[in-house]
Amino acid sequence: MTDWVSQLADDVIAESERRAPGKTIVCASGLSPSGPIHLGNLREVMTPHLVADEIRRRGLDCVHLLSWDDYDRFRKVPAGIDPSWAEHIGKPLTSVPAPPGSAYPNWAEHFKTPMISALARLGVTYRGISQTKQYTSGAYREQILHAMRERDRIDAVLARYRTKAKPKAKDADEAAALEGSGAAEEEAGYYPYKPYCTLCGRDLTTVTGYDDETTELAYTCECGFGETVRLATHDRGKLVWKVDWPMRWAYEGVVFEPSGVDHTSPGSSFEVGGHLVGEIFDGVQPIGPRYAFVGISGMAKMSSSKGGVPTAADALEIMEAPLLRWMYARRKPAQSFKVAFDQEIQRLYDEWDALERKVSEGQALPADQLAHARAVRTAEQPLAATERRVPYRMLASIVDVTTGDEEQTLRILRELDPAAPITDLAQVRPRLDKAQRWVTTQVPAEQRTTVRPEPDEELLSSLDAEQRESLRLLLDGLDAHWSLDGLTDLVYGVPKRQAGLPADAKATPELKAAQREFFVLVYTLLVGRDTGPRLPTLLLAVGADRVRKLLGA
Numbered sequence: 001m002t003d004w005v006s007q008l009a010d011d012v013i014a015e016s017e018r019r020a021p022g023k024t025i026v027c028a029s030g031l032s033p034s035g036p037i038h039l040g041n042l043r044e045v046m047t048p049h050l051v052a053d054e055i056r057r058r059g060l061d062c063v064h065l066l067s068w069d070d071y072d073r074f075r076k077v078p079a080g081i082d083p084s085w086a087e088h089i090g091k092p093l094t095s096v097p098a099p100p101g102s103a104y105p106n107w108a109e110h111f112k113t114p115m116i117s118a119l120a121r122l123g124v125t126y127r128g129i130s131q132t133k134q135y136t137s138g139a140y141r142e143q144i145l146h147a148m149r150e151r152d153r154i155d156a157v158l159a160r161y162r163t164k165a166k167p168k169a170k171d172a173d174e175a176a177a178l179e180g181s182g183a184a185e186e187e188a189g190y191y192p193y194k195p196y197c198t199l200c201g202r203d204l205t206t207v208t209g210y211d212d213e214t215t216e217l218a219y220t221c222e223c224g225f226g227e228t229v230r231l232a233t234h235d236r237g238k239l240v241w242k243v244d245w246p247m248r249w250a251y252e253g254v255v256f257e258p259s260g261v262d263h264t265s266p267g268s269s270f271e272v273g274g275h276l277v278g279e280i281f282d283g284v285q286p287i288g289p290r291y292a293f294v295g296i297s298g299m300a301k302m303s304s305s306k307g308g309v310p311t312a313a314d315a316l317e318i319m320e321a322p323l324l325r326w327m328y329a330r331r332k333p334a335q336s337f338k339v340a341f342d343q344e345i346q347r348l349y350d351e352w353d354a355l356e357r358k359v360s361e362g363q364a365l366p367a368d369q370l371a372h373a374r375a376v377r378t379a380e381q382p383l384a385a386t387e388r389r390v391p392y393r394m395l396a397s398i399v400d401v402t403t404g405d406e407e408q409t410l411r412i413l414r415e416l417d418p419a420a421p422i423t424d425l426a427q428v429r430p431r432l433d434k435a436q437r438w439v440t441t442q443v444p445a446e447q448r449t450t451v452r453p454e455p456d457e458e459l460l461s462s463l464d465a466e467q468r469e470s471l472r473l474l475l476d477g478l479d480a481h482w483s484l485d486g487l488t489d490l491v492y493g494v495p496k497r498q499a500g501l502p503a504d505a506k507a508t509p510e511l512k513a514a515q516r517e518f519f520v521l522v523y524t525l526l527v528g529r530d531t532g533p534r535l536p537t538l539l540l541a542v543g544a545d546r547v548r549k550l551l552g553a
């Protein structure tokens with residue numbers, strides 16, 4: 001039995017055996033806490049997580065390193081943030097104040113913390129590495145001094161990919177953070193290290209000289225400050241990104257690290273890093289697939305207020321962790337997919353429940369069975385699951401009608417299946433809470449269900465004899481059919497009886513039309529629209545007494 005995860009795990013184990021036999025296998029991810037961490041970036045973590053998890057399931061030692069690129073420069077002030085934050089552009093993300101009103105000490109922590117909490121709920125185990133801590137503690141001292149000694153060779157490698165076009169002035173600082181300042185033609189020369197200015201804290205610095213013997217490094221800053229520091233003891237600066245990444249591959253011995261599709265272009269940091277890691281740092285580039293874009297369908301504006309992008313935490317508000325894991329596990333990294341925030345989530349949950357049934361009956365296809373297994377538990381433990389799997393769409397309908405009233409919700413749930421009644425809301429949690437959150441934050445007001453407070457007397461008095469008869473048949477059968485299955489039989493059966501057909505009659509186009517017409521009548525009388533939650537669910541949710549009143553009994 002195999003799937004893309006086990007195939008990658010095979011590759012990673014074999015590669016690790018070649019490179020470092022018997023050593024702990026290292027998988028890696030990197031995330032930048034420069035803003036809310038988009039669900040698309042969750043793939044950066046989920047791909048190595050699933051592979052590392054598979055390796056651990058096989059009883060091998062495997063660590064998943066998650067680098068927080070929190071020593072990267074603050075690049076721009078996002079929409080919705082006080083424009084005065086522009087004064088912090090060029091500082092490390094951990095030195096920028098958190099957005100106004102935040103409880104966190106700095107910008108990076110503010111965006112890291114919700115992701116850390118979401119990863120915990122997703123069962124992702126990893127070793128987090130703060131690049132701020134690494135750089136400011138001098139962990140990379142040898143690597144930095146080495147890169148400086150090898151600066152001409154690094155410059156030569158980078159030059160193979162450099163385009164003639166010079167970056168525009170406003171992008172120049174960005175480009176310098178990526179590759180380093182001081183192109184070959186400039187007198188000062190190329191340096192792969194960028195100090196953060198001692199005076200203003202920003203990286204608007206230019207290295208003006210470096211002595212390999214003394215490690216004395218001179219720089220000037222756009223703020224007017226300038227000084228000479230000893231790099232052997234200086235811990236306020238970093239290697240430029242294109243050198244930093246391959247340095248860390250070698251430093252950490254990374255065997256597996258995926259990257260986004262944007263890294264496929266010639267001269268990308270992944271490609272350039274592949275040359276630098278071997279030529280400069282005596283390491284080997286990790287193996288790893290390019291992963292495709294993860295999109296979102298229909299996220300309501302209201303919940304995207306925190307920066308306008310959907311995060312893993314947003315998704316976990318409306319869906320259980322195993323479902324979200326499943327989406328990343330069942331698609332190969334090269335396949336893009338969408339995480340549903342709209343009505344599609346109900347269909348997705350139906351698909352998930354159908355898979356669970358197949359798995360429990362031993363009927364699932366091997367790859368589907370594996371994806372399911374990866375979703376519901378990790379090598380360490382099972383994820384929290386809802387005990388009674390009431391369909392999500394049904395829970396959504398119920399909380400829609402009851403507006404979340406717990407007593408009513410429990411009454412309805414108890415009546416769904418009188419043979420095995422749900423007796424406590426805890427049995428349907430956390431799924432119930434996710435459905436409720438979805439209804440209140442994602443379902444547009446015009447799609448919400450409002451039960452009529454009073455009967456529609458005008459409509460009731462205008463009904464013809466056949467319509468009155470259909471309502472009478474429904475009302476007469478209510479008590480005897482008061483369960484989900486019973487009411488389903490009843491509402492489909494009324495038009496059959498009126499047409500003189502037996503209860504097990506096959507649906508013909510005429511019968512379907514008659515059923516639809518009957519349903520529209522009942523919907524209109526109950527909720528004042530011609531559609532709504534599935535009728536049996538709606539009847540249970542409205543309650544027998546109120547149904548009688550609204551249908552004119």
Ligand SMILES: [Zn+2]
Pocket residue numbers: 197198199200201202221222223224225
């Ligand atoms: Zn400065």
